[in-house]
Amino acid sequence: xxxxxxxxxxxxxxxxxxxxxxxxxxxxxxxxxxxxxxxxxxxxxxxxxxxx
Amino acid sequence: xxxxxxxxxxxxxxxxxxxxxxxxxxxxxxxxxxxxxxxxxxxxxxxxxxxxxxxxxxxxxxxxxxxxxxxxxxxxxxxxxxxxxxxxxxxxxxxxxxxxxxxxxxxxxxxxxxxxxxxxxxxxxxxxxxxxxxxxxxxxxxxxxxxxxxxxxxxxxxxxxxxxxxxxxxxxxxxxxxxxxxxxxxxxxxxxxxxxxxxxxxxxxxxxxxxxxxxxxxxxxxxxxxxxxxxxxxxxxxxxxxxxxxxxxxxxxxxxxxxxxxxxxxxxxxxx
Numbered sequence: 001x002x003x004x005x006x007x008x009x010x011x012x013x014x015x016x017x018x019x020x021x022x023x024x025x026x027x028x029x030x031x032x033x034x035x036x037x038x039x040x041x042x043x044x045x046x047x048x049x050x051x052x
Numbered sequence: 053x054x055x056x057x058x059x060x061x062x063x064x065x066x067x068x069x070x071x072x073x074x075x076x077x078x079x080x081x082x083x084x085x086x087x088x089x090x091x092x093x094x095x096x097x098x099x100x101x102x103x104x105x106x107x108x109x110x111x112x113x114x115x116x117x118x119x120x121x122x123x124x125x126x127x128x129x130x131x132x133x134x135x136x137x138x139x140x141x142x143x144x145x146x147x148x149x150x151x152x153x154x155x156x157x158x159x160x161x162x163x164x165x166x167x168x169x170x171x172x173x174x175x176x177x178x179x180x181x182x183x184x185x186x187x188x189x190x191x192x193x194x195x196x197x198x199x200x201x202x203x204x205x206x207x208x209x210x211x212x213x214x215x216x217x218x219x220x221x222x223x224x225x226x227x228x229x230x231x232x233x234x235x236x237x238x239x240x241x242x243x244x245x246x247x248x249x250x251x252x253x254x255x256x257x258x259x260x261x262x263x264x265x266x267x268x269x270x271x272x273x274x275x276x277x278x279x280x281x282x283x284x285x286x287x288x289x290x291x292x293x294x295x296x297x298x299x300x301x302x303x304x305x306x307x308x309x310x311x312x313x314x315x316x317x318x319x320x321x322x323x324x
Contacts, residue, residue, distance in 0.1 A: 041216070046281040049209040050279055052256070
């Protein structure tokens, strides 16, 4: 999987490393701003109030 | 390269080289599992970062804006520096605000024990999506309980753990007897002193009574009650309750010096 990704990326090794870092940042941003908040909304929150 | 291939062919293993090149089912499965593990680790790292840092700092900003707005519109004259003001008469009979509209922000809670710059807006009702989970608020006032300064119980709720919101009561267990707790409203500053904890079942609403656990008593003392979930980070089978007792009142233009000394967002003079 990751080996295929490495072969698909164009350019010399130094360029591939930069491309990988950009991809990694993009994935992290998508996780932090969309995926994880969505997962958090599924998990729900422990109730903090007292009710009858 | 070509030499080693020839050598392997000569050894009689021509297929092995081709197999190593292509992805195997086990290899891809392993990579997927490692990736899934990293994603879950990422969530565990993201969750406290998000709630404790991003949302908490957003709540601080909202609180600072609200506070500045109140203090500018109040136009309370700054106290004369040579004569320390005497607020004892005012403290004995502090002003009580009008009942806020549902979901409206009407107060700000400051607890220096939680952090020096801690400030979280208090909204009316304990509605989950509109107050407790709302990044613009975070603390909810039980609408059937009394208001700051009113004899009786000013009871509020906030999250202590969980993936949504800034968890304003995250460090509730760090409170010690005598810790100051300040409530700022558009009328002024109410100072409370932390007194005690209690752990109750989620249905024990009598902690919200004007005199907690004494139904029907009108209550002459002014107390502040905080409710949150317990155990921390492990569901909400119980409730953690924190009680604080009213100490005094100060006008908006003259915030408590103890708070001014620690909180960089609270200044002694109006409009700065």
